[in-house]
Amino acid sequence: MSISPLVIDPTQVSIQTSLDAYVGFDTITQQIEKKLLKRGFHFNVMVVGQSGLGKSTLMNTIFASHLIESKARLAADEPPRQTTEIQTASHLIEENGVRLRLNIVDTPGYGDQVNNENCWDPIIKYIKDQHSAYLRKELTATRERYIQDTRVHCCLFFIGPTGHALKAIDIVVLKKLSEVVNVVPVIAKSDSLTIEERLAFKQRIKAELIYHNIKLYPYESDEDDNQEQALNESIRELLPFAIIGSERNVIINGKSVRGRKNRYGVINVENEDHCEFIYLRNFLTRTHLQDLIETTAQIHYEAFRAKQLLAIKESTIPSGNQGSVASASNGSLPNSLGSPNSMSSSNGLSSSMGSPQSTKSIPAFA
Numbered sequence: 541m542s543i544s545p546l547v548i549d550p551t552q553v554s555i556q557t558s559l560d561a562y563v564g565f566d567t568i569t570q571q572i573e574k575k576l577l578k579r580g581f582h583f584n585v586m587v588v589g590q591s592g593l594g595k596s597t598l599m600n601t602i603f604a605s606h607l608i609e610s611k612a613r614l615a616a617d618e619p620p621r622q623t624t625e626i627q628t629a630s631h632l633i634e635e636n637g638v639r640l641r642l643n644i645v646d647t648p649g650y651g652d653q654v655n656n657e658n659c660w661d662p663i664i665k666y667i668k669d670q671h672s673a674y675l676r677k678e679l680t681a682t683r684e685r686y687i688q689d690t691r692v693h694c695c696l697f698f699i700g701p702t703g704h705a706l707k708a709i710d711i712v713v714l715k716k717l718s719e720v721v722n723v724v725p726v727i728a729k730s731d732s733l734t735i736e737e738r739l740a741f742k743q744r745i746k747a748e749l750i751y752h753n754i755k756l757y758p759y760e761s762d763e764d765d766n767q768e769q770a771l772n773e774s775i776r777e778l779l780p781f782a783i784i785g786s787e788r789n790v791i792i793n794g795k796s797v798r799g800r801k802n803r804y805g806v807i808n809v810e811n812e813d814h815c816e817f818i819y820l821r822n823f824l825t826r827t828h829l830q831d832l833i834e835t836t837a838q839i840h841y842e843a844f845r846a847k848q849l850l851a852i853k854e855s856t857i858p859s860g861n862q863g864s865v866a867s868a869s870n871g872s873l874p875n876s877l878g879s880p881n882s883m884s885s886s887n888g889l890s891s892s893m894g895s896p897q898s899t900k901s902i903p904a905f906a
Contacts, residue, residue: 580639582689589698591649593728598785671844693832695721698728722757730782781820
């Protein structure tokens with residue numbers, strides 16, 4: 541007589557039961573916190589925008605530390621400096637016993653060339669490559685206990701303070717980025733606009749984002765409670781953040797603050813009346829940092845992973861040959877995914893790059 545395995549019915553309704561005495565399982569949150577503090581956290585942020593918008597300066601301002609070198613010229617006769625390739629700066633920072641591995645991805649200023657066709661491809665490819673690398677580590681037979689997470693959790697998109705509207709290239713890049721990463725737009729150097737110009741500029745940008753159906757973070761979710769929904773709605777009202785960055789300290793009423801001083805007065809970057817930097821900083825570090833990480837894993841990476849695994853399944857079942865179905869079902873994978881030489885190309889196809897063991901190319905997430 542065969543005995544069927546006992547399986548818990550996931551649809552079964554659990555009965556709410558009161559306890560007669562203290563058990564102690566409420567300490568599980570403390571246990572989780574202790575383990576997480578020992579392991580530390582990862583946060584990967586990418587900055588995207590045209591050259592000269594203060595991307596490096598803003599990151600240094602947000603984290604109150606000199607993390608990446610600014611490309612600004614220090615003298616009139618100094619030649620222009622700009623990021624020509626994607627660069628990553630990794631720092632281990634600690635605050636009140638919490639260790640954070642912060643990776644800042646600095647990208648070349650797009651739209652700087654005469655021919656800007658597909659100038660966004662290296663940025664999109666980098667994001668997808670991080671997903672691909674994570675998936676390869678996840679699918680190996682002897683994978684690491686804690687996979688190093690290099691997936692981009694947040695992309696700060698810098699908009700020039702023109703006061704008019706988004707450029708055509710901005711709209712294209714925003715569309716491409718919003719499909720693969722959490723995008724947070726900011727108006728750079730907003731002190732070059734008056735308060736009225738800034739408000740009108742933000743309204744025009746919001747109208748264009750709605751018209752072109754560009755979805756930005758934070759996203760709407762049925763899982764959010766009323767408090768979270770209200771917080772996210774207030775953030776969406778502020779987008780794009782009008783910000784000012786500065787690493788210098790100035791004296792205001794005898795107090796040293798981060799800001800800029802000119803002949804017209806002093807700008808305090810942490811003053812809500814001057815700019816929205818404090819809202820951006822609190823949003824990134826104090827209210828949504830964990831959600832940015834989870835959203836990357838649960839939405840963007842899952843979409844990438846599902847398409848890759850579906851492509852693997854299709855590539856392992858040749859037309860008219862069902863013999864490979866068994867190999868797909870028992871967990872064996874094509875060599876091209878497990879090979880470190882297999883990388884996603886900018887046109888959305890994965891190439892084996894000449895690896896002698898790669899027999900098939902796996903379509904990448906487009």
